[in-house]
Amino acid sequence: MGLFDLARPALFALSPERAHALSIQGLKSGLVPPARLKDDPRLQVGLGDLCFPNPVGLAAGYDKNAEVPDAILDLGFGFTEVGTITPRPQSGNPKPRVFRLPIDKGMINRLGFNNEGHAAALTRLEARRDSPGIVGVNIGANKDSTNFVEDYVKGIDTFYNVASYFTANISSPNTPGLRNLQAGEALEVLLKRVFDRVDANSEKSGKRLPIFLKIAPDLEPSEMDEIADVVKASQLSALIVSNTTLDRDTLTERKHAQEAGGLSGKPLFEKSTRILAEMYARLGDKLPLVGVGGIGSAKDAIQKMEAGASLVQLYTCMVYAGPCLPSDIVRGLSTHLTKHNIPNISELVGSKNGDWI
Ligand SMILES: Cc1cc2nc3c(=O)[nH]c(=O)nc-3n(C[C@H](O)[C@H](O)[C@H](O)COP(=O)(O)O)c2cc1C
Secondary structure (H helix, E strand, C coil): CCHHHHHHHHHHHCCHHHHHHHHHHHHHHCCCCCCCCCCCHHHCEEECCEEECCCEEECCCCCCCCCCHHHHHHCCCCEEEEEEECCCCECCCCCCCEEEECCCCEEEECCCCCECHHHHHHHHHHHCCCCCCCEEEEECCCCCCCCHHHHHHHHHHHHCCCCCEEEEECCCCCCCCHHHHHCHHHHHHHHHHHHHHHHHHHHHHCCCCCEEEEECCCCCHHHHHHHHHHHHCCCCCEEEECCCECCCCCCCCCCCCCCCCEEEEHHHHHHHHHHHHHHHHHHHHHCCEEEECCCCCHHHHHHHHHHCCCEEEECHHHHHHCCCHHHHHHHHHHHHHHHCCCCCHHHHCCCCHHHHC
């Protein structure tokens, strides 16, 4: 039994938000010990100029304010994504707004982009600017913004010199109207403005940062077609599939099931993997995909990659499994490659895409 197993009952006696705050404190203070493994070159993933030491990242929403990116990387993650960060600080929705579903190993949240805003995160990221490791910045819009698109533009301008990559998050279900940006024409307008700013900033800085786009799993086939057409014609570097779902169909647990918000964790695995496979079928090798949703083991990560993901991210299952999860998964990936005599993890990508369609 590990340290986390001993601490879990006490942590779970707290509200999810209290437990989350405590875990951030634990990482900040060094109370959570590092668990980084020696890099396995077979797990390296290249994406543009970025070289990911392994394909397992922390998903956005845990380190919203860029407080602990280096401690997260020390847990064995190949990359981390801070945010979602909005231009101005905002408090989010009234509490309670995060609910554990322990039987299903899921979570429902309607946080509503609670975060300290651009300035606070920028100060922290500037302080670690010369540190190694891939730290993406996930950007979003203030709830009361009069122009959502311009909030993303501000994000690009603000963090251009401290981010490894950007994620434009247009798929949170908790900011009314945000998911409308996924519609074809609105998405084209957003991406045009975003890449205008990437052009301007890359001219100034001499480096071109990759832009990822994060989409919802609640999409009809025609909506997926529309998104695929737009992103294919864009300069995006990756598509993240997916954010949380509004669906409750896969829940067995009744308590909290009807709470409003986005569902994540195990009950999201099937759906997000199906949408991932659908997008891989549409985009093929034209655009790398990042698979997110319900990953809690090396087997899950492998399934995401076989469905079409070049990289994966996780959050919710770590709440249940503890901080050893990333290194356990990374070790499991290496073992899988050895067992099946696979020279490089990239060989898994899309290899069982058809099973999910
Ligand atoms: C409490 C919580 C907060 C989240 N906040 C964000 C966020 O700010 N931005 C974002 O893009 N995704 C956010 N997410 C979604 C996750 O990044 C991820 O896409 C989703 O939870 C599915 O992965 P998982 O099942 O491994 O958690 C959040 C998820 C949870 C559980």
